[in-house]
Amino acid sequence: MKKPWRNKLFHALLLMILSVGAVSAEEIVMVFGGGYPPFYTPDLNTGMYIDFLKRFEERHPAFSIQKVQLPRVRMDAWMKTGKAHAFSLNSIMFIPEPLRDNFCFSDPIWETTDHVIMRKGDTFCFQNPEDLFGRQVGVILGNGYGQYDPLMASGKITAFRVASTPQLYQMLLTRRIDACFGNIHADPPTMEANHFALDRFVFSRHPLLSFELVCQIQNTHAHFQKTLNRFIQTSRATGYLKALEDRYSHTRYLTFDNCME
Incomplete structure (x- = not known):
């Protein structure tokens, strides 16, 4: 003979266990x-x-x-x-x-790694910080760039600080800057999301930072x-x-x- 009260008790206990698990x-x-x-x-x-x-x-x-x-x-x-x-x-x-x-x-x-990003057809060789001396480089306002921060503060690298990465791409393509700093993972999807074709840019083979x-x-x-x-x-x-x-x-x-x- 079936005992409905046992089924009810079982379901009540199961609900209690699930509730405790969710709360915990x-x-x-x-x-x-x-x-x-x-x-x-x-x-x-x-x-x-x-x-x-x-x-x-x-x-x-x-x-x-x-x-x-x-x-x-x-x-x-x-x-x-x-x-x-x-x-x-x-x-x-x-x-x-x-x-x-x-x-x-x-x-x-x-x-991940940060790199120098340049215009296609207008590149230079970057292998060490001195390769950026005297150049106009775009960076994001508020971001840190390790050993390059004091070089920008001293004026050895001329930094143009902007609020967004799409601004950097536009400045680079319109020749207002010689290069910008970007990330190997983050910048490509950001370029595509903002309708900048990847083949208009060249990334330095040598990273800025890792x-x-x-x-x-x-x-x-x-x-x-x-x-x-x-x-x-x-x-x-x-x-x-x-x-x-x-x-x-x-x-x-x-x-x-x-x-x-």
Whole structure:
């Protein structure tokens, strides 16, 4: 003889278990900028890093990532005050040394490089900082460029600072500047999104900077860092990180200069 009360009890217990599981997911407030293609689009719906985080949440349901989009200055402020638990993608080299002890960092997720971008048919050979002396170079206002910052501050490199990357491309094509600084991952999709043909530009074969992209995390959330690191290590071992990069990268469509070491 069937006992309906047992079925009701079973379903009630199942609902309780599911409810507890949903409530127990720890929310991680993670700050993002206005867009960092191909890692994440301005709407935070697609990109290498978005796919990466989706899979992380699937594999580790104990964490729920709350994405908060902010201007860069406020991203840093939220991290400084602890309002945010994590900074989506950053590089340790761009964080002032006195502040680094306040945070822990994930293992490197991807490595990227900044390059000199020139007009096609009007290139020069870039292999070291001295090759930029006396040239007019476009850069993004507020961005750091490592060893090139003091050279621009001293006037050895004439810097034109603008608010957006499309402005840099337009200035370059209209010959208002000799070159601009750009990123091997981020600039190609930005060019295409703003209707600048990739074949009008040449990237330096020699990079300006090479840096690793990591997730910056509050020291109070070292447990999240440990779980994320295990996921990064597994994703690298299985080829998932490489597959994401291959899927989203535009590097194969770029033209590089002919300068050799």
